[in-house]
Amino acid sequence: MPYRFVVASALLLLSSLCMAQGPAPAISYTRDIQPIFTEKCVACHACYDSACQLNLGSGEGASRGASKIPVYDGERSDAQAPTRLFYDASGKAAWQRQGFYSVLDAQGSQAALMARMLELGHRTPLQPNAKLPSDIVLGLSRENMCPQPGEFDAYAGAHPKEGMPLAVTGLSDQQYQTLQRWLASGAPIDEQGLAPSARESLQVAQWENLLNAPGARESLVARWLYEHWFLAHIYFEGGEPGHFFQWVRSRTPSGQPIDLINTRRPNDDPGTQVYYRLWPVQGVIVHKTHITYPLSAAKMARVKTLFYSGDWQVNALPGYGPARRANPFETFEAIPAKARYQFMLDNAEYFVRTFIRGPVCRGQIATDVIRDNFWALFQAPEHDLYITDPAYRGQATPLLAMPGQNDDVGSVLSLWLAYRDKRNEYEALRRDFYAEAPAPSWSSLWAGNDNALLSIFRHFDSASVTKGLIGEVPQTMWLFDYPLLERTYYQLAVNFDVFGNVSHQAQTRLYFDLIRNGAEQNFLRLMPAGTREDFLDDWYQNSGKFKMWLDYESIDDGKRSALKLDLKDPKKDFANQLLARYGELNAKPDPINRCDGAYCSRPNIDPALQDAEQALSRLASRPAAGLRVIEQLPEATLLRVQAPSGKREFYSMLRNRAHSNVAFMLGESLRYQPGLDTLTIFPGILSSYPNFMFNVPAEQVPAFVQAMQEARDAASFEKVVERWGIRRSHPQFWQYFHDQTRYLQETDPVEAGVLDMNRYENL
Incomplete structure (x- = not known):
């Protein structure tokens, strides 16, 4: 039977029931509809990566409708017109002139597209907590299927199990009926x-x-x-x-x-x-x-x-204009550099988040330039020659221009080479001037507030930033000075055009590689002079050595550091001294991953949660060669642990993939070192995109840890998932998923927001 007749019959039945029970109260979008969208739809339909650009976080977004054109497209030769909600148009008619089509309007005798999509999902419920059929493609690899109203029957015939909400426990009967009544009444929106x-x-x-x-x-x-x-x-x-x-x-x-x-x-x-x-x-x-x-x-x-x-x-x-965008150091040269840098340092976490967590860091090509976990530090303004030495500043400023203003596809290589050479000229200038400056010491590091120590985690195709030094001592660390922090911000936040073409995006990504290398070189000046080349050899293994020869300026391996570090493992000694010296600035101490005694849990929490953390520490910071389950885990898993007292905690379980190097834009899988992958486990929610969730009562955490330790292949890991996992088809999926948001509201209400489930995997 065609779906339009099924939907029409369902709506007729609903209408008859309502007439039998008397007139139903008028449905309010604000009171009745948006809460349903927020609970069951926004996790997939928000922001630039909304499926089909259908944004259900507001009445304006619902009214705007859908589009077949994706925002994220790394292959387009021409930039596309921006489609920022509330920004680039207002009202349904204006958006339809930009190619959007309604999902709320009935089409002649056919119900609205949303009504039919919801009906398709409601009539094909999932088997409770079962793994989804393999033919349902999820995540960023899913084809952007965006049927227009006239194409729905063909879509439903080809994808009978892919109604809405997609591949997840659906609407309750009451929610479904409310939405269908609203759509049948013309989908009025009373949002203020x-x-x-x-x-x-x-x-x-x-x-x-x-x-x-x-x-x-x-x-x-x-x-x-x-x-x-x-x-x-x-x-x-x-x-x-x-x-x-x-x-x-x-x-x-x-x-x-x-x-x-x-x-x-x-x-x-x-x-x-x-x-x-x-x-x-x-x-x-x-x-x-x-x-x-x-x-x-x-x-x-x-x-x-x-x-x-x-x-x-x-x-x-x-x-x-383009020249002013390319070099903000010249554009704002009149403003004292110390004021600019100090302003950014005061809220450094915000600025690093804008380019690590913002729109540029959506997708593997954007994020594979960084390691899976590293710490970020900042040079003190009084030790930054760009701040203190006018002669150096005058010579450096013209060399700090950034690419991406010219998006001619045919000029990508020549533009890249020109900016690479200019950047390397700057690095050589920096190296030579700093060689004449006093040796770096602990006072060279800015320690003004708790923004001074940051941890960055990459989750394959997204990334996050958190105050404090989290996880084991990482393979690399970054040291920002003012020119590096400002360039990174302008290149990846201010100047980046998410709607730009392949040339613009490639230039941005390639220059980010130079930024990472610059931050690493800044940090190496803190290490003993004779060890720096050894660090570079570790960070740029195999093909990375060719990239070092081809694109990077050589480092200063002769100028001594004033830090007294153990030559056997200077980076670890540096980390230990850093934690000891700046412990009051370390916003989030981490006994689970850096357990240095018998007690591997936080003090002053529920005793049952302390016992859980003690058990979880057995999984943390161990290479995958000895903890094989890491090979089965996605990038960002959340673990919900509830104590008998009713108190509960969320833990982020982050898989840190090891690489021989991160110097190239393509072929990342060829540089994996899976036996060196590790797991970071930390209280709180450290990713906007959870890939999976486990729910484990506190008293069962030791059993969960043992099962994880014994899970050496996919079959044994599936038993862990079946016992403790919250699959997309779990009957209480939404209750657990939104408990993450409630947890954020309780623990850090300013930072709370609905998490994204586009990357929630079918384990």
Whole structure:
């Protein structure tokens, strides 16, 4: 029977039932529909990587509908028009002019596309907690199948088990009936935009007044601040829970409705007078794009002290264009470099998150430039020659330009070679100037607040950043100075165009390789001079040696370090001394992975959870050659442990893949060293994209650990999954999945957001 008749019959039955019981209350999108979308749909339908660009985090997104054109496409020869929700168009008609089609509108005698997709999913439920059929493709390898209304019957015939929600425990009967009633009534949307509270409005006005103050110096600082805040979800001290704002450029001043200037990049020519405005973030907050930044009276005082306390002047405001985008060091040269760097250091976690966790780091090609786990440190401003030595700064600035402004496909190689050579000229200049500077010591490291020590984890096609030094001592560490931190931010956040073509994206990725190498070289200056080449040989094995010869400037292996380190293992000794010296800045101590005594758990937690952590430590920081189950694990697994007291904890189980090197854009699997993979286990949720979840009562954690230790192949691991795993088909899947968000709301409410399940695997 054709699906349109099945849906019509179902809707007729629902209508008859409603008439028999009296008129049903009117359905409210805000009260009744968005909560269902938030619970069952947003985990797959949010942000740029929404399936078919269907974003169900707001009424505007639902009304916009779907598109066959993917945002993430590393092969397109031409840049595509941006389709940023709330930004590049407004209203259904405007979006349809950009190629979107409705999923809410009935099509003649046919029900709405969403109604038919939901009916297909509801009539083919999954076998409870069973592994899904292998013909259902999931994850980033899934083809972007986006049938238009007239193509639904063909889709349903070819994919009868792939209705919505896709390959996961579906809607409850009540949710299904509510959605179908709403769709049958024409899918009205009564959503009201988020508005600031009275206290927030006052703070909005104060900050807008600051950034829109008259004067050339004020205008240049405001432009720099905007370009460093445009990705932030701003929240105010004393603001309403769940209220966030973003900085935008408007044609209208404060007090008037925002008239958005929607350029592709935040540093494109606005073409008119600019007013910097704070705009409430609309829709459901999702974790993967929720990069927070606090504003307060103290922050305003800090900004004024950093940028307005000196007597520096602006002779002429810089213009816009490719040259200005390529070299922000020249564009903002008038602003004291110390102020710029110190501002970024104050909230270093935010800035590193923008380029590690932001849109550029979606997909393996974007992330395979970094190791699976490393620590990031920062050079103290008073030891940064770019800050302290005007002669060095003057010679270095012209060499700090970045590629990606010219996206001519035919010029990729020549552009890359030109920027590579300019970067290497800078590295040689840096090496020579630092050779004459005092030897680096512990005072060379910035230790201003708990942003000073960061841990980065790559989860194959995504990555995360967390304060504190987490996990075993990593193979590599990065040391940022100001030129490196600012270049990384501009290259991967400000200048990166997620809608750009293959040339732009390739240039960005290739330059990121040089950035990583620069951060490693900065760190090696801290190691004893005679050991640096040995470290490089370890980091760039096999084909990596060819890349070192081909593309990287040689390091200084003669200038001594003032650090007194054990020559047998200087990196480990450095890590131990770092933890001892800066323990008060280490936001999240890690006894599970770096257990140095009999007790491998955190103090002052539920005793049952302490026992669980003690057991889990037996799995942590061991190479896969001795813990074979690592070969079966995905990149980011979450473990939910509940104590008899009712208290529960989530642990991130992160698989750290070892590589002979990470110097090339393609062929990553050829550089795997699977026997050296390790597992990091840490309290909390360290990924926006969980790949799987286990639910283990605290008293069963020792049995879980033993089973993991004994699971040496796929068959034995499947028994672990069957006993403790939460598969996509689990009857309580959504209860457990959203308990992750509840946990975030309880432990770190500012950072909480709905997690993404597009990468949740079919184990």
